[in-house]
Amino acid sequence: MKLVGIVGSNADFSYNRILLQYIASQFNELFELEIMEIRDIPMFNQSLDATNSVPIQNLARKIMKADGVIIATPEHNHSIPAGLKSVIEWLSFKIHPLENKPVLIVGSSYYDQGTSRAQLHLRQILDSPGVNAVVMPGNEFLLGKAPEAFDELGNLKSEGTRKFLGATLAKFVQFIKIMDAMEKPEYKLPPEDLHATGQIPTTVTGVDMAAEDWLEQASDKVGAVIGNTYVKLDRGLLTVDQLNWFLNSMPLELTYADSNNQFLYYNHNAPAEDMLAKRQPGQVGNPLANCHPPKAYKNVEWVIQQLRSGNQDVVRVHVPNHGPDQFVVHNYQAIHDENGEYAGINEYILDLQPWVDWYLQQTRQQLVAADGSAPAGPAAAAKVDGVSGASEKVAAPAPTAAKVDAVAGASEKPAAAPAPAAAAPVNVPAAQAAAGGVDGVSGASEKG
Numbered sequence: 001m002k003l004v005g006i007v008g009s010n011a012d013f014s015y016n017r018i019l020l021q022y023i024a025s026q027f028n029e030l031f032e033l034e035i036m037e038i039r040d041i042p043m044f045n046q047s048l049d050a051t052n053s054v055p056i057q058n059l060a061r062k063i064m065k066a067d068g069v070i071i072a073t074p075e076h077n078h079s080i081p082a083g084l085k086s087v088i089e090w091l092s093f094k095i096h097p098l099e100n101k102p103v104l105i106v107g108s109s110y111y112d113q114g115t116s117r118a119q120l121h122l123r124q125i126l127d128s129p130g131v132n133a134v135v136m137p138g139n140e141f142l143l144g145k146a147p148e149a150f151d152e153l154g155n156l157k158s159e160g161t162r163k164f165l166g167a168t169l170a171k172f173v174q175f176i177k178i179m180d181a182m183e184k185p186e187y188k189l190p191p192e193d194l195h196a197t198g199q200i201p202t203t204v205t206g207v208d209m210a211a212e213d214w215l216e217q218a219s220d221k222v223g224a225v226i227g228n229t230y231v232k233l234d235r236g237l238l239t240v241d242q243l244n245w246f247l248n249s250m251p252l253e254l255t256y257a258d259s260n261n262q263f264l265y266y267n268h269n270a271p272a273e274d275m276l277a278k279r280q281p282g283q284v285g286n287p288l289a290n291c292h293p294p295k296a297y298k299n300v301e302w303v304i305q306q307l308r309s310g311n312q313d314v315v316r317v318h319v320p321n322h323g324p325d326q327f328v329v330h331n332y333q334a335i336h337d338e339n340g341e342y343a344g345i346n347e348y349i350l351d352l353q354p355w356v357d358w359y360l361q362q363t364r365q366q367l368v369a370a371d372g373s374a375p376a377g378p379a380a381a382a383k384v385d386g387v388s389g390a391s392e393k394v395a396a397p398a399p400t401a402a403k404v405d406a407v408a409g410a411s412e413k414p415a416a417a418p419a420p421a422a423a424a425p426v427n428v429p430a431a432q433a434a435a436g437g438v439d440g441v442s443g444a445s446e447k448g
């Protein structure tokens, strides 16, 4: 069983943190407790929505995936600390990860009261409709006189207190099991604004997103550079022309939709009819809603929700209607800024078949049906690799990882695994796949 423990104090030194650390170390046969801090979470402000910020999303995700939550609250002025209240406000504003989640309240205070008044308030707060947690009734763990209660190693000194805590935690485990049998906690991700009615700092205002010439109008408005003007990149310097040539040479169809769900870019290297997902130049600038038929909205929203929430870093969809010679995959990869904040979607579409064929040739392997019976792929006829010049005599797999990168002169170190592979892709549910035909995010219709 996996639980999350929330330290209700943002102080560097906290008895409530020590209490959770004690619980995590002493009761690990009952459950695994991951301790989460609230100190990086900004003060709640309805006008400055930080729901998508990394610390809030991280906490929400952990809660969402946990079987239960233990909140260790201090008592400040007869209530819970402002910082903890603020966190609960974030977790009940646009997202509701505590909904139906079993919660145990514990608390430690400096004097005799042991957070009794704070705990009563916390119960009320957690019971409010926006939070809707399921707090274990009939049980309290109140630890007063904290400085005397712990020894120098952070262990509870009193055997009676240790036993009482153990009994309370065991009851919480039972409570979670009963709750689980009654009602599965269901986490609802916030809806997506596919009409891009919001605004992010990079949104070009005053230009109709649906205009056929949005690109030209928006470029004029911001004074966008073109041609042989240099652009300094994270690690490189290219002209706009070079950047275009580079992106257009990718053996992929690339699309960028920003975090406001506005379709901003695709690498325009072929007319729509020759593309795997047919994109029209006039679509650039459109809200994602304009790029899809309404019947696809549910699926588009689902994909964006996964990426924005961090539930999945990549969503992959195999689109089968390209015939038997192609294996076309639409990959929706979350983009993050340097602070880790969600910055939109990188959709890259590619036909995997030539890569698979090349791999089979290089390794002299064949695809075999799952039952081992019949070859299901192209014969492993070895060919000379036209680019690297690897000879036909190479029987072993081509030394891909050890080769020096002929263009960039990169070292022999194997390249890092590409992000999507590292991010453990998860396939979309059947309903999503069934949508087929329509490119879920950028909106290019497969039918053209």
Ligand SMILES: Cc1cc2nc3c(=O)[nH]c(=O)nc-3n(C[C@H](O)[C@H](O)[C@H](O)COP(=O)(O)O)c2cc1C
Pocket (backbone or CB within 6 Å): 009, 010, 011, 013, 014, 015, 016, 017, 073, 074, 075, 076, 077, 078, 079, 108, 109, 110, 111, 112, 113, 114, 115, 146
């Ligand atoms: C602003 C403030 C108000 C406090 N109010 C109370 C209180 O009402 N009741 C109480 O028992 N302790 C109160 N305390 C003392 C806390 O119990 C003590 O600081 C405790 O260590 C806080 O928990 P922590 O160590 O996990 O941060 C207060 C402390 C502060 C800083």
